[in-house]
Amino acid sequence: MGSQEVTSPWDGKNITVAGLGVSGISAARALAGFGASVTVVDGGDSEAHREKAALLKEAGISVQLGDSTTLPEGTELVVTSPGWKPSSPLFAEAAAAGVDVVGDVEIAWRLRGPNAAPWLAITGTNGKTTTTQMLASILDAAGLRTAAVGNIGTPIIDVVLEGDDAYDVFAVELSSYQLHWAPSLRAHSGAVLNLAPDHLDWHGSMEAYAADKGRIFEGNQVACVYNVADKATEDLVVEADVDEGCRAIGFTLGTPGPSELGVVDGILVDRAFVENRQKNAQELAEVTDVNPPAPHNIANALAAAALARAFGVEPQAVREGLRNFRPDAHRIEHVADVDGVAYVDDSKATNTHATQASLASYESIVWIAGGLAKGATFDELVTGAAKRLRGVVLIGADRALIREALQRHAPEVPVVDLDRTDTGAMSAAVQEAARLARTGDTVLMAPACASMDMFTNYNKRGEAFAEAVRELGATSV
Template identity: 60%
Template sequence: MGRGLVKDWMATADRLSPWPQATVVVAGLGTSGFAAADGLMDLGARVVVLDASEGPGNQEKATVLEMLDVIVRLGPGATDTLPDDVDLVVTSPGWRPSAPLLAQAALRGVPVWGEVELAWRMSLPDRQVPWLAVTGTNGKTTTVGMLESMLTAAGLRTSAVGNVGRPIVEAVLDEVDYDVLAVELSSFQLHWTNSLSLHSAAVLNLAPDHLEWYADAAGWPPGVADPMGAYAADKARIYERVQRSCVYNVADPATEEMVVQAEVVEGARAIGFTLGIPGPSMLGIVDDLLVDRAFIPQRRDSAIEVAKLSDVVPYAPHNVENALAAAALARSFGVHPTAVADGLRRLRLGDHRIQTIAEVGGVRYVDDSKATNPHAAAASLAAFDHVVWIAGGQAKGTTFDDLVTAVAPKLRAVVVLGVDRRVIADALARHAPQVPVNVLETSDHGAMQQAVEWAAARAVPGDVVLLAPGCASKDMYPDYAARGDAFAAAVATLTG
């Protein structure tokens, strides 16, 4: 078959397409890149993997792939030039459209997919499993964990996949016949999709994040120069072609507007979640109960209990919202209310999510290192009355003025560290000049010890010393988990 014909079928390719006639470049050898290359080899495609990093992890993965006849090129310059006669590029999430490899693909008319799009195509036409998917600025991983637990409690074969850690391609090719998948999708992953048609989808919230990625306008369609608008547009992709339920946050009108604008399958419903009393086609709170007024026949004048507030652990308003969103997705798939409650009770969230580390002298020390943007930090701060706040890191192009204005009355003191510490310190100076602030100029790992000791000296019984950085961590730590571990280690020195 000629090269032009290969490109013709690529537009509607699925698992049964003539993949042995295709050459596919996989851009990046991370977790999703490795899974994509392995999956494409299973389909019989000629696969070329390119990555600029020659680290030990990539070398090890390259050795495995080369044994499967995958061509792997690592090192500086490996991603500068797109090879000739390429029919498809599968990119790792996070690669900007202006990256040389992807920009060349666009100029040559070569389609670019992400691993998520590849997984969706590989599930068609004969391995299609319903996807219940979650995106949003904050709370995605927690919500997907809750959803997976609810589905499991209902006796369904499921797996949490996507941005949560496990590549979707891996699940699609798994020998397990799943009933349904709980899928976490980031804006980066959604950017490189074009044909998803999910059973149901939720956007939890929308707030500035990753604006440094979206500010790189080169390679974007003409007229796209608004980073926040581009970020929101990618989030909204999750609702396109939804078959059953579009779940939105009543308190965040931007998420409802995404539903209004989406082209969905006829019959798909808009389902809201709220911390207030729900209207018809919503889930919400009545007294101390989580209730469903969407997936019952008599929703016009009644509601059904799906869980108790006490089932949501750890309790915080934003975590209750996560639980309601997960419940909405589960209920859209027919999960019984008792399984929703059982799933919440059985769930044990990972570390570094509003996790109490210790209580010393009447002061609680709470690790929410997972709060990597201002919106997440604001949600964390809202859970407590009086806080000594530890913040800072990589701000990713975001600002803190609105956050500081909202939480200033509850701040006992603030210590800021990391590469963008001045962004937060300046916002505090403008909007909370009465709050004592310590700006740590050191950026070594001893900074967290200094921050905790300074915070402990200013906290009084009843206060919370809260690590909710509002920033990414890689200026000082490998990831948010390492940052949270450093906080816990520093707190341990207070207790001996």
């Protein structure tokens, strides 16, 4: 079924789209194509904003730049980009006027036809993108037509509009923001990988953040996948209203019990989707099939395997898909070895939970950290990693928070505090790390903070690290 066959509930409706980003533009174009009268609002008014606005205006879409607080007159529905906070004045106006606010994922869900491809959905504080890509690789190895979509790659509306017959199943990464604005979503199966404080400035509390993550389980048909080591994820399964017969499926780095996937003697095994799971287990892959085989990444692989198995994928495809998978740049990416020291880029570790997993992957570390803390605290992170730290180099706006945690919990660890936030600070940080490191150590750039104080995004931060390491290698004798 192509998009032209979809019966539009929005024909003739006045719809306001909040945000001129990728998802906002995708939603605006789709809704205009279904006959809606669309106005995009964005508080920015830069040259880049005006260029995007000009293209939308050519498609008959109105754009309101420089004012993101005033609800256009006559608005009947607001479609928000994921990052807009629920407390935004625009939404307060919408609520006062009795106008619903939804996100692009909700629009995509409502656009699905009667024979649409099922969604296998993934959320969690960390590991979402990797797990979604692993799942897509496994589904592809099984011969299924699939795509990794949602909070990753192509806007989900664009993929849904390709029609019911274009795909067999979707691997869908969903952020807490997207889940907050997607009340109708009902996945085939869903997974919550982990829960740790993050984006609390957006959600307002840990309870609200967890509740939005838990929405991924609502209405699940076959499996709710949770992390045995993180009870909060299992609690979300217990609280969810699911279809009759939907099962709770755990994943663990230890020996799995019935209805779990886990690890036995270096083998990933399934005791959930087998006959007589009380006694039997099915080998899926070896730990060495997972790239990289760090503990948290093995957990990601088990979660991906659980969703694939819930969809009926055979064990051989799980093995093949994991072997074929290659992780994204800036996620525990080995850059180079210089003078017997490994340099690893984990710029995507933008919060303490991701960084905790990264630090646990190496024995002796010179840690490069710092940036925008987003309200995080670092005591637990430092306490857990103290014995692994050879030294620490701090950069970024909120580095003092990490320095103070190190003084409290790891006072014996040498710390270099670089009092600068210019982009050249990364080169200085790598040089200082090299000075602290010894043969066999790992210099790990896992900042535990966001990047926007110094860089456009975590990708640019990772690229700066890699370039600094290359410079170091060039000058090394």
